[in-house]
Amino acid sequence: MPRMRVSLKILLVVLLVAVVPVAVSGITSVVLARRAVAAAASDKLEAEARHLAEVAETTIIGGLEDLRQAATLGLHTLSNDEVSGALWVIYRGDVARAAVALIDGETGEAVVDPVFQETVSAEAGLAGHEPFPAAAVDAFAQHVPLADALATGRAVSVPYADAARGTPLIALAVRVPGRKDAAGKERPWVVAVEVSLRGLNQRFEEAADERFSAALVDLEGRAVCHTSRATALARAPVGTEGAARLADPRAPSSGAIDGGPDAAALVAYARASRLASPDGKTWGVVVERDRAEALADVQALSRRTTFWVGTALILALIAGTVLARGIARPVERLTAIVRRFAGGGQRGDLEVRAPNLGNDEIGELAGAFNKMADDIDGYTSQLRSFNEELQKKVDDRTRELKEAQGQLIQSQKMAAVGELGAGVAHEINNPLAGVLGSAQLALLRVDKGDARVRTHLQDIEKEALRIKDIVDSLLKLSQDQAGxxxxxxxxxxxxxxxxxxxxxxxxxxxxxxxxxxxxxxxxxxxxxxxxxxxxxxxxxxxxxxxxxxxxxxxxxxxxxxxxxxxxxxxxxxxxxxxxxxxxxxxxxxxxxxxxxxxxxxxxxxxxxxxxxxxxxxxxxxxxxxxxxxxxxxxxxxxxxx
Ligand SMILES: Nc1ncnc2c1ncn2[C@@H]1O[C@H](COP(=O)(O)OP(=O)(O)OP(=O)(O)O)[C@@H](O)[C@H]1O
Ligand SMILES: [Mg+2]
CATH class of the missing domain: 3.30.565.10 (Histidine kinase-like ATPase, C-terminal domain)
Known part of the structure; x- marks a missing residue:
């Protein structure tokens, strides 16, 4: 394992302790909050879809209920004028009704003129209705679900739009008893009402205020009403996924779809079960909300968490660095000093000492090191002085030994010379005494006038005395002198x-x-x-x-x-x-x-x-x-x- 510096270790520990818990708890809470908020938003959206579906059902089915009431009026018993009056009564029943007609079920002809207003009157009961141009009668007649109404008693047409009016429209038809023909056979009549979905559409437009878009989807999958009026009656303009669920008869009656973080929108749908076709298809409502907008609060929480995790990281880095320096610096200084002291292969610097590194354990360590260094230094200098002393003693002894050796040689030499000298001296002594005695005796007897002989004898005496002197000193060299x-x-x-x-x-x-x-x-x-x-x-x-x-x-x-x-x-x-x-x-x-x-x-x-x-x-x-x-x-x- 590579060597890791103490400072780096401390820094890592501080980061681990300070940042990891913050990061983990922050991220966890953001994830949980996102999930909870997304679920809540989905639930709310689904409730909205169900509510709108109910409103749509009530508006449309409500119209049919009214018409069934009309059936109980016994229109076939009335005169044509009375029938017209009855149609006006139905017309006034709801401002959404743009036109009311009574159609002969067999001929498809109008029994009486349809009831509508080309220009809307301000009169009570007539005001607020959709204006109905006379030219629109054909389109209305075309869309009345006559056959269905005759077969089942009541029917809802497919929605349609009139180019001139731009409002989504729908035709409702209810079978009522008609007058008998000449053969006495009853011919069924059908009361048809053109309903303007403008009011319902307004409810969908208001969804925009709630920051979501919504669409009422008919059996064919077309948007009948829509948050944005321009897209009304377009095919599946919102929540493709939601529309697909509506089209699937096995899907539950309502639900929410969250496509996860990658999806742009949250989608919910609800069936309008009462607006169903015999083959099980239903109308429904699809709502959609921008996912990022729905999760904006969580997004803010996520940003805040990121900010605080970042802040914690920076603070931990600063604190860790300061702490690491505080601990590692003195350790590094002490290490450098110990290394200098030890010398690493060469002779260390025994003079080096650690400075004051504070009162903590490192300071204590430095103190202990200094004491040890003092001891080692002391021992070393003691050893050195022992060495010097020893060297001096060896030198002294060597010199003494040399001197003694020299003296011994000298002594032996002297002893040999002394012995020789003494031997020679003994041998010479007697003849010399003879020569000297004879010379001195001759000097006493020689004639005073004979100066030359006298001088010769004096020379002999002098030289003989000199030899005696030498012989004496030679004798002094011999050790076995008595005396x-x-x-x-x-x-x-x-x-x-x-x-x-x-x-x-x-x-x-x-x-x-x-x-x-x-x-x-x-x-x-x-x-x-x-x-x-x-x-x-x-x-x-x-x-x-x-x-x-x-x-x-x-x-x-x-x-x-x-x-x-x-x-x-x-x-x-x-x-x-x-x-x-x-x-x-x-x-x-x-x-x-x-x-x-x-x-x-x-x-x-x-x-x-x-x-x-x-x-x-x-x-x-x-x-x-x-x-x-x-x-x-x-x-x-x-x-x-
Ligand atoms: N104190 C001294 N200073 C200088 N040289 C000295 C000294 N003592 C001795 N010598 C030298 O040592 C030599 C030998 O000395 P040593 O006394 O044996 O002989 P000497 O003095 O020459 O003769 P002698 O002593 O027999 O009269 C001397 O000749 C002299 O050269
Ligand atoms: Mg001398």
Whole structure:
């Protein structure tokens, strides 16, 4: 499933909760209302159709009833003048009657002149009637349903229109007893009335005020009366569907047809059952109403519902967006910060922290993250400093190890050289003593005048003494020297003695001496004379390194309470790095021209070794050198520190 952002989820939920119920209830109520309103409109329309059908029946059948009454008058018993009078009585009975005639059933001839008004009189009983032109008598005679009336007693003609008058007309006929003929046989008469349907048509025209159209449909399916007078007597001008139902004898006597949302109109029909033909056909009324107009209120409701659903949607969108931002923004910010912190494959930024994101759960989360980040940062820097410390320790130890290794090599070298030197010295010592003794003895005995021999002997003595000097210093290198016994030595005292012995030549060379002696210095076990000699060698070297003068510093100090250190610093020429390796070797000197033998540091090395100590040198060429002698403190003096 693709990843969906939190903000989108929130928005969807808000839309779902806010809009869906509104939309569902709105649409449902619109649908239900539409159904109810359509049903109510259909019912009303059907009632209207039934009412109009009844009116049509009453108007037409009512006329027939009147004529049957006329039959009871006994027209055949009256004189022609009286019959005419009776016809006028029938004529006056209803303003819808345009003409009344009495026809001989056998001949089809008029018994008396038909009764009508060519121009309507204003006299009471005559006013309001349809004018009847004399020329219309033929049309009237043609339409009288004479045969039907003779057969069934009464009949209604098909509707017809007179071009001159433009009114829908209908002829009613009723059989009445006529006068007997010469043979004494009764000849039936027929009273015929032309009825104008103008009044009935008016009732249909009024339907327009009720916002529907209506038509009275005859047996042939023609509209006899119609809302719009112009369409009267046209064929099925309204409600085709309704007319079809009327024509179908199996259809119920009335009904409504709603063709649904696609239909333009609501249609209803009703049979005028009393206006029926013998074969079961009936007259009827079809009414029709514009469906959209009938459902206008529902349409308005639908528009209003759409408007409010739309409004709800917009409001939900706004509210959802605001809510989503309110929640998702801080989450996104926090996510970005956590991602920066984690680094995603690379080293993360451990300094990054979340800003204040409020008091809610997200704010709490940010706070918790910050605390965790602080902890991680703390652990990391702790780890780093542990690392650094460890590295330093490793470096220190490595250096110490290297120094120790160097010293060991040096010591072995020195031991070998010392042994060799001492062996040579022993071998030379006796013959040398002989040479020197003989030379000195010869000097005592040589004649004072013999200056040349004397000079030669003096040279021999001098060189022999020089060799003795070398032999002595070689002997000093050998470790198995007997002599002085070891004791507890105060190194401050050693330094004082050495400085005092050399004070004169040092001062002569304009060198200032600084003594920085630590008080309460632990004692060292050793031979004081040897130790003093070692310090003197270092002081001598320092002096030699500063022919132009400088500062000589001698320092003593305790290290960790276990070690005692003597440091001799000078501000002389210093020792080149490459030479540091070699300066402790016997006979290594850069001052051979000054008569130096190169034995000083070799002897110092031997003395330090003998005391279980160490010697180290630091130097910056051109700035000076620093020699450090370190000795173990005696156990008895350890507690002093
Ligand atoms: N403090 C110093 N400053 C500069 N160079 C020094 C120092 N001490 C020793 N040296 C160098 O180390 C060399 C060896 O010193 P060492 O004391 O063994 O011999 P020397 O002084 O030359 O001769 P000797 O001590 O036998 O008279 C010196 O020749 C000198 O080059
Ligand atoms: Mg020296």
């Amino acid at each position: 002085q016994a070891a004791g507890t030595v105060d190194l401050n005292q050693v330094v004082d003695g050495a400085v005092a012995l050399l004070a004169r030549p040092i001062i002569a060379q304009r060198i200032s001496v600084k003594k920085e002696l630590s008080s309460g210095l632990p004692k060292v076990r050793g031979k004081i004379a040897d130790l003093q000699q070692a310090v003197m060698q270092l002081l001598t070297n320092a002096k030699d390194a500063m022919p132009e003068g400088g500062t000589l510093t001698v320092r003593t100090e305790a290290v960790d309470g276990r070690l005692v250190k003597i440091v001799v610093d000078d501000t002389g020429q210093g020792i080149p790095e490459a030479m540091k390796e070699r300066i402790f070797e016997p006979f290594f000197t850069t001052r051979a021209s000054k008569g130096n033998k190169g034995m000083g540091l070799a002897i110092v090395h031997r003395i330090v070794e003998e005391h279980g100590g160490r010697i180290a040198v630091d130097s910056t060429p051109g700035k000076g050198a620093s020699f450090r002698l370190t000795f173990p403190a005696t156990r008895e003096t350890l507690h002093l520190v």
